[in-house]
Amino acid sequence: xxxxxxxITLLSLxxxxxxxxxxxxxxxxxxxxxxxxxxxxARLLRTILFTLYGLPPVLAGxxxxxxxxxxxxxxxxxxxxxxxxxxxxxxxxVTPIILGITTSVVASVERRVKETAFVLxxxxxxxxxxxxxxxxxxxxxxxxxxxxxxxxxxxxVYIVGGAIPGKTQVLTTTIITDIQQAQNEHAVALGVILLxxxxxxxYLLYRLQxxxxx
Amino acid sequence: xxxxxxxxxxxxxxxxxxxxxxIDVRLSPGEIFSIxxxxxxxxxxxxxxxxxxxxxxxxxxxxxxxxxxADPTALLNLRRRIGMVAQNPFLFRGTVxxxxxxxxxxxxxxxxxxxxxxxxxxxxxxxxxxxEAKASGVSAGEAQRVAFARAIVVRPDLLxxxxxxxxxxPTNVNILEAAVREYNRQTGATIVLVTHNMFQAKRLAHRVAxxxxxxxxxxxxxxxxxxxxxxxxTLAFVRGEFAY
Numbered sequence: 001x002x003x004x005x006x007x008i009t010l011l012s013l014x015x016x017x018x019x020x021x022x023x024x025x026x027x028x029x030x031x032x033x034x035x036x037x038x039x040x041x042a043r044l045l046r047t048i049l050f051t052l053y054g055l056p057p058v059l060a061g062x063x064x065x066x067x068x069x070x071x072x073x074x075x076x077x078x079x080x081x082x083x084x085x086x087x088x089x090x091x092x093x094v095t096p097i098i099l100g101i102t103t104s105v106v107a108s109v110e111r112r113v114k115e116t117a118f119v120l121x122x123x124x125x126x127x128x129x130x131x132x133x134x135x136x137x138x139x140x141x142x143x144x145x146x147x148x149x150x151x152x153x154x155x156x157v158y159i160v161g162g163a164i165p166g167k168t169q170v171l172t173t174t175i176i177t178d179i180q181q182a183q184n185e186h187a188v189a190l191g192v193i194l195l196x197x198x199x200x201x202x203y204l205l206y207r208l209q210x211x212x213x214x
Numbered sequence: 215x216x217x218x219x220x221x222x223x224x225x226x227x228x229x230x231x232x233x234x235x236x237i238d239v240r241l242s243p244g245e246i247f248s249i250x251x252x253x254x255x256x257x258x259x260x261x262x263x264x265x266x267x268x269x270x271x272x273x274x275x276x277x278x279x280x281x282x283x284a285d286p287t288a289l290l291n292l293r294r295r296i297g298m299v300a301q302n303p304f305l306f307r308g309t310v311x312x313x314x315x316x317x318x319x320x321x322x323x324x325x326x327x328x329x330x331x332x333x334x335x336x337x338x339x340x341x342x343x344x345x346e347a348k349a350s351g352v353s354a355g356e357a358q359r360v361a362f363a364r365a366i367v368v369r370p371d372l373l374x375x376x377x378x379x380x381x382x383x384p385t386n387v388n389i390l391e392a393a394v395r396e397y398n399r400q401t402g403a404t405i406v407l408v409t410h411n412m413f414q415a416k417r418l419a420h421r422v423a424x425x426x427x428x429x430x431x432x433x434x435x436x437x438x439x440x441x442x443x444x445x446x447x448t449l450a451f452v453r454g455e456f457a458y
Contacts (some may be wrong), residue, residue, distance in 0.1 A: 021232045113304065115304075116306070117316070119297070120316050120320065121290070121293060121294040133307065195226045
């Protein structure tokens with residue numbers, strides 16, 4: 001029982017952490033690029049990103065399921081019902097969130113910071129570095145929100161992972177299967193772990209964010 | 215360490231509103247030139263055009279007799295000879311010392327030269343004791359002093375000051391005005407001081423211009439401008455009777 005819970009918790013952290021990391025690596029550079037640009041195409045992209053904020057995780061899961069299932073275009077990779085497939089699905093859910101917040105944060109600090117750096121003699125590269133440094137606290141917020149979404153997400157990982165005992169069970173999907181099997185005590189225990197885990201990770205990120213605040 | 219400035223026919227329109235309607239002015243190297251006028255007269259836009267923050271619709275700005283170069287490296291070098299202090303300065307995250315050293319860092323100044331330059335900048339505005347303080351924690355007056363130190367630490371040949379003591383207490387105003395005089399005396403830098411405070415213009419400037427509705431109404435040496443203005447609008451302005 002305890003080993004079972006530890007394994008589920010570890011897999012939850014691994015999948016959510018990996019998908020947040022991958023999403024961060026994609027979204028932060030791209031969001032900075034978009035946030036620094038005032039051109040029309042960048043604005044259009046920003047609008048699309050904001051609409052993707054609302055991408056229902058179940059829909060993301062369905063999309064990834066269709067891609068990864070055996071007859072799907074990526075079915076040959078054999079990723080369906082695997083932790084890697086779940087990372088794929090969660091990355092799809094989390095990336096627009098981190099991307100959108102990063103873009104907004106960079107765009108909102110950009111003008112005053114850029115003008116100040118400009119009049120102090122910064123060149124184009126130095127301007128960008130300064131803007132990114134100033135936006136650091138906001139970018140960390142984006143990562144925190146992304147991780148929060150990943151760890152609490154259920155629809156996409158359920159569809160793509162299948163909640164297979166000992167293989168693709170994570171905290172959220174196990175709570176659902178526990179309730180379906182009337183194992184309420186087990187579900188409550190996992191719920192508490194989910195709460196503590198989320199709180200702990202948020203606390204650590206918050207402390208990190210505090211260090212970057214002015 | 216100084217720069218002449220010639221501005222001819224400078225015009226700028228924002229959303230159909232003519233903010234600058236043909237500014238002609240010539241500044242000699244080393245002079246402190248003040249532009250006074252009510253809010254919305256175009257003073258800040260003028261400074262932004264000179265400081266490359268706003269592109270004018272037409273007209274020319276010549277620095278030491280030459281137009282701004284098209285070559286990015288030459289333009290960067292010219293930009294680095296110009297300093298600017300805004301009415302509400304933005305301080306970067308980090309310490310006061312980091313803010314003051316920013317201009318030196320982007321010019322690749324390192325080691326003892328960086329430390330010495332930063333210390334001198336802080337000293338010029340009496341902020342030695344706040345070097346390691348968080349920039350976000352300083353008062354409005356101290357923030358303005360940090361911004362001024364940050365601008366002069368790189369020894370600009372042309373310094374643009376935009377209402378740089380607006381809303382500050384008399385102590386901070388005195389410190390900053392003394393720092394302006396000292397910087398001008400030490401370096402011979404040309405200084406453009408935009409203000410709606412006539413008393414400040416009187417205290418600091420060699421020459422004064424009145425800007426109204428995007429046009430310069432009158433320019434003259436400080437004594438003549440305030441004691442025997444030629445234009446009735448200047449007379450009304452210096453008497454505090456100007457209605458706008």
